[in-house]
Amino acid sequence: MFRSARLIALFSLWLLPALALPDSGSARSGCATLDASNPDARATLMQYVCYHSAPPGTPSHDASDPGQLPADMDWTPANGRDLVFSHTRSIYWVHLHIANFGSERAAWYLKLGYPLLDEVTLWQDGNDTTQRLVTGDQRPFSDRPVDYRHFLFPVTLDAGESRSLTLRVHSNGALNVPLSLETAEEVIAGSNHLTLTHGLFYGALLVFAVFNLLLFFSAGTTSYFYNAFYLAALGLFLFAMGGFANQYFWPDSPGFANMSIPLSLALCALAMLMFGRSFLEVERGTVSAKVLSGEAWLCIGLLVLSVVLPYNKSILLNTALALAVIASLFVIAAVRWRQGYQPATWYLLAWLIMLVGGLIYALAAFGYLTDFLAREAMMQVAVGGQVILLNYAMVQRWRLLNQKLLDVEHNARTELEFKVHERTAQLRNTMRELEKANRKLSSLSLNDALTGLHNRRYLDNILPELCGEARRSGQPLALALVDADHFKSINDTWGHGFGDTCLQFIAEVLTRHVKRPRDVAIRFGGEEFALLLPGTDAAGALKVCVALLEDLAETPIPAPDGSDVRITLSAGIATLESGEDQGHLFDRADQALYRAKHAGRNRVMMSGTDREQSTQPPRHSSTK
Template identity: 65%
Template sequence: MLLYLRYFIPIVAMLLTTGLAIAAPPAQTEQCPTLDANNPEQRASLMDHVCFLSAPPGEPAHQANTPEALSADTHWKAANGHDLVFSHTDAVYWVRLNVRNSGDTGQLWYLKLNYPLLDEVTFWQTGNDGTAAIATGDQYPFMSRGIDYRYFLLPVTLGANETRTITIRIRSSGALNVPLSLETPEATIAQSNHLTLVHGLFYGALLVFAAFNLLLFFSSGTVYYFYNAFYMASLGLFLFAMGGFANQYFWPDSAGFANTSIPMLMSVSSLAMTLFGRSFLEIQPGSRSDRVLRGLALTSLGLFVMAFILPYNKSIVLSTTVALIIIASLFLIGLVRWRQGYLPAKWYVMAWSGMLAGALIYALAAFGYLADFLAREIFMQVAVGAQVILLNYAMVQRWRLLNQKLLDVEQNARTNLELKVHERTAQLRNTMRELERANRQLATLSLNDALTGLHNRRHLDNLLPELCAESRRSGQPLTIALLDADHFKAVNDDWGHDFGDQCLQHIADILRRHVKRPRDVAIRFGGEEFAILLPGTGADGARRLCEQILEDLASSRMVTTDGAYLSLTMSAGTATLIPGEDERELFRRADEALYRAKAAGRNRAEQSEPAPSWSTPHGE
């Protein structure tokens, strides 16, 4: 065991040293420097323009509820380019930022606070038109934020040459992370889309693996499959809550429950990982390891109850401490079982070593000892993803070990145990059939959209680079068309998401009706966003195909839930591959053409420029 620890401890130390943010001592300043919102470099160095104030209980600033209530001789401290990160404290923190629009026209920016777990956050904007305030946080209903987003977004609209002072008052019973950024609407949307894809893949994979293990449990009756499914589901819910998604989607009107849910779900995850580890490692009942894990499991149950009784700042510390102890204990017990010759423990230890490092760094970030919580969240997701893969591989190795033992028993005691061997073999074969069936289902689900039956974004990402390479080799044209339903949000708002799903299926049927060539591919890669890959088709042919689709869609009518008739329209943008271009640039040009179609009035198709020399019509 000492040999393994000798290699493991330096790795964890290196990760902590790399991720640790050492904040320079803040300097006092009388006035915060003004940030030019039109200057991208100044926006990138926003923390150089931020001042803050720490107000412990008993100070006048702690009792102040508005910027006007602060003393005129208040000494603000400069952030000096560092993220504002504070461990558990009873202090109230004030943050101030002066923003100026040096342009000749009014513009909109978003001030983004990239940390979801704050009890009370109040924004004030003071400008030419007076002062406007927004009070929000976990102690308020989720919609008090004004914008349906897991982080805190403050719209900042500045007129020409206008300067505004933004003041933020923050109070929380937990740690305080105040990562601020000032972004354009376009950058905000792009980052949101990227994170949505990352989180969707992560939580979707956890859900699929959990369902898969649950299927294995029902088919084989092996209890550690159930514990593994329980662990992945509970861990996913905990990270979902830590990321602010649960507060956004599960209990948006339950003010304050966002805090209670964190230690509650953490204790459930601790219980699940203890039960899974005890079952998978085949801990001998009554052994020292068994007694330790039983005690930790009972402690986790007790912390689950205490989450509803103790204050958040106490229950989260207890839950986190026990969770880290459990992870470390399972890692050490796995090492012991590995040294005892239990081969699946090798992969279990590898899975748990990454989890230990990820959980430690994530806990330090959540408690305010590391900056850049978003990066730590992604690091934790990578650690969990690697752990899930290794754990499932470990279960495969465990299955192989059991199979080998079964063959040995059959060889050595064929006569006396023949009936039992046949029963076990039949059980294993049933498990393999279920495994193969589940793998086929997973392969289908991974490349097809469940709602419309079209291919999904993953298939697009896999196929488009291949088609681009083929086009460059053969000299044949390749065109991509991006289509987006017009005003689709209004359809969902007016008639509900069930009717919206019917509309998406209707659009998919029209695409299938027109995309008939064997190599042409219709794809749904977003909510109401579709794509068509047209190998061997030039720009003119693609444009005519899009116009036919748009005309067919606009001429068809659907009956709404209230009996009215609705005609849907779509906008389309096409781009044809040009020499020297890769798939990302091709997709970007098609996307720009789509936006031009939207801006030009919708229900039309726009073609990206420049157009290549070939103009092979669709179908020729």
Template identity: 70%
Template sequence: MALITRLLSFVLLLSLAGPSLADSMARQDRCPTLDVSNPSARVRLMQYVCYHIADPGQQAYEAKAPDQLPGGIEWTRANGHDLVFSHTESTYWLRLHLTNRSAGQFRWYLKLNYPLLDEVTFWQSSPFRDTRPIVTGDRRPFSSRGIDYRYFLLPVTLDQGETTDITVRIHSSGALNIPLTLETPQEVIESSNHLTLTHGLFYGAVTIFAAFNLLLFFSSGTFYYFYNAFYMASMGLFLFAMGGFANQYFWPDNPDFANTAIPLLLGFCALAMTLFGRSFLEVIRGSAADRTLKFQAWACVVAVTATLFLPYHQTIISNTVLALAVIASLFVCAAVRWRQGYQPAIWYLLAWMVMLLGGLIYALAAFGYLTDFLASESLMQVTIGGQVILLNYAMVQRWRLLNQKLLDVEHNARTELEVQVHERTAQLRKAMRELEKANRSLSTLSLNDALTGLYNRRHLDNCLPELCAEARRTGNPLSLALIDADRFKSVNDTWGHSFGDECLRRIADVLTRHTKRPRDVAIRFGGEEFALLLPGTDREGAEKVCSEILHDIRHVPIESPDGTAVNLTLSAGIAELRTAEDQDKLFRRADDALYEAKSSGRNRVVISETVITDLEPGPAG
């Protein structure tokens, strides 16, 4: 009986305690309430957020409003962690309980700091006010957000003591970042102003660098400037789209293109990086690096084209992997070119080292593998800024290297030109000496008789006028003697012209031997006709010279081809220049004197207008 009494008492106590225990368990399942008037509590917002993941096929996945959620749904507390999910097809529900324990009505903004979400819907449930849901996201026009801001904002207005429940439904085809903050209007403005300044400086600098490189391309025609401008423009537009600015300012009414633009711009970035790297690094044509970069360039073109037709969740992954592969390959190519001695590659290598690290972190954050997307966005801007500075410094170093090469080429060309000029000058001088020697030889040939070596008729014609002019000017005597071999035709007819030439050379030797003074000139001006120009010699002196010549030639026999001793004789006519007489008259008088010597018996000297001097009887015939 006592045992039964104890059992009944336990059942009664359990029945009384049951409602209190169930209520306690229910309170544990519900999310805690956040006092929005408490700044420190707002900073720890994620401590008060609960979420539920609805997989495809579940009732919560199909639900379009909180009242369509199934009863007994399990909510998971965030426990202070950012909600970051990699690529999934699930729908995410968030719940947050807010209360205002301050005195008076205030407004706050629930801010979702990630712009790349396809579908975002906000609900507020409050017994004191009727609020309409905000249905927005990248799949809708930008005006659906209600507030012109790149992030998603939900205005929350609470009176004193008022409580509200906020429910958020999120669905997206890519990775999900759900960084939530609860801020006052002043805090929203302050953070927005700070980010506006930061973004303005970043995108302004990128635009200036891109425009500057484009101007360098137009002025120099160097294509890597164009590729660098293309890269900076596409990378700037990509970050502009990732940050939500492009959707806000460029295509607010075209939500379909808002998603397509991100992988499309990423493909353009990869293409621009490949083209710029191949041009800047001066990759050796036909090498493995050259073939790899060409293949990557065509792969980028295919990826850009495929982006226009394939779904977003496929192209964003494939284009991201392609971009990271391009960065890694350019890193390797830069290292190889640096080892090959291409000095600007070291700065290019540092630039892509920074880019590879920043791009990897940004990609992990964008795909939901790292938290704090805002910090990753700022890190990416710092990365791009550092890369742009390093790349432009690398181009400056490349320009300096090319300029130094140009100076070296110019110096070598100048040195080589000086050597060539020196060689050409030496050759020219040698040629001039040879030409002068040839001219002298030619002049000698033109003024000398080839057979006898005496001067010829041309020299007589050149020299006689000058000597006549000199004699008239100085008053010194000048005599001209014309000498002719007697009966020379018979010599040629009897023994031949070869022996006749030998006789002419013998006459020339005799004439040369008797014209001893430096200015005396012996000339052969015809076949067997000779002349003597004797400046400073009067007719008596000329007669003496001619007499000695005739005597020598007559008494020195020449042996003929048949062994006969032949004695040659000469006839001479002499004329001395008279006052006011020209060279023609002088020559005629000498010629007349020679004719007279010939006609009066030969082997004699006749002075013009004087008696004939008969030396010895000439040989018969």
């Protein structure tokens, strides 16, 4: 009998945690105890939550600790509903009693999935101890127990242990208290999913913004700049509303973290106006232009006031302004569409999506709709759809402008062709004369007018090319400088007219001996000539020059007085050496010519050698 009583007692102690008897805190609030080890029970967490609204002036509003709450305070069961409240000055107390009915020690996270709460304090009472955590976006982000945009509070329970969780929540804006109790695995899985979703969303916004900015720099169209400005401002606003800006941009500036939301919202409204006015091509002086200008100045005013006004007032004003801007742009787009402006069709659809999504998001943010996270995702879908439609509308607008440009170009071309047809004969004659003049000018610019040979300009142009070709191909290149001996005496004796005749004769002789297609004869001075002989080595150049000197010396020229005049030439030859430029080649040929003159004229000298070749003209009377 005694043994049976012991078994019954032990069995009763083992079942004691499963009885879920409420402790004093649970009985005080009238809420059931949540079995934290049961996933199904955790999924219905709000069935176990109770709350109390403490308006200003009440003892519960002034209480800073659960122990200071009145004993007869009424607790309201949540009955499975999310705790969502519009703008209020009340303080909300939230109570939850949990127990670990499992056989092992386990840990969970109490997740408060709304980042924009000014003050959040959690008390954990159990085992004669109280743990207190104070956080909120009015405090540095490092005060949060877990580095996460939402509030995560670790809760660890031994097997059979129970604990009372009490939250004190206060905020200047709307108050959302979406609670969940999750394991570390569930938190990580949910965070990974949201990280991927948010990464794709904000990454797409950034890509579209940068793309439009590049289009602006490329095309200079202001609509692309305003679109990039709007996408950046909208992304910043949603980033701040989602708690990311507080986490990553200014974690140590809680005051600015709150201020950044109405500031970015006013900036976003201003960007909407600027982009809409540019895209819809609203003309100045119209009613639409005046409405948009007035709203733009209002945006600038509220942008400044957001720095000094309290958050709860500035966010209301800026939200109302943003919705009014969206609505006015929607109406103006409808008017432009009825006026026949084709790109307004897609713009109208884009702002219809934005108007619906923005209205739902605003109602959720201000506490008029539950499940803020779902509304946030819906807002991202709306923004994504709007961005796609807006950029498609930009493409349609570009196509329309391009078509207008093509039409203008076609009309201008048709008119121009008609005028050109009338003046075709005149223009043809003019072009024919101009072509003749150009050919003559080109010939004069590169040819010597007296002899018909190429001139010094042609030498300056062709010599570097031939030197470069010789260096690349490894073929020889010879340059011969030729000068008429004692030519001044011819001019002094018979005059310059006969001197010109002699120069023409020398040119004829040069032309006879420069036979290959690529060989060039040039007159680059008064009685100075040059021979360019590509593919010719020193021996070949010497042979050409010797034949030239002999031919000229043996051919008399009749003078004005009836006598015969024989002219002799002196020549200097240089061949292109490895690594040599055209200037040095010319200088060596000139030095060789100088040595030929100095050695007695009527001869050929090679550059860099003592080799000398001379021709002996026939013995008869001549002038030298």
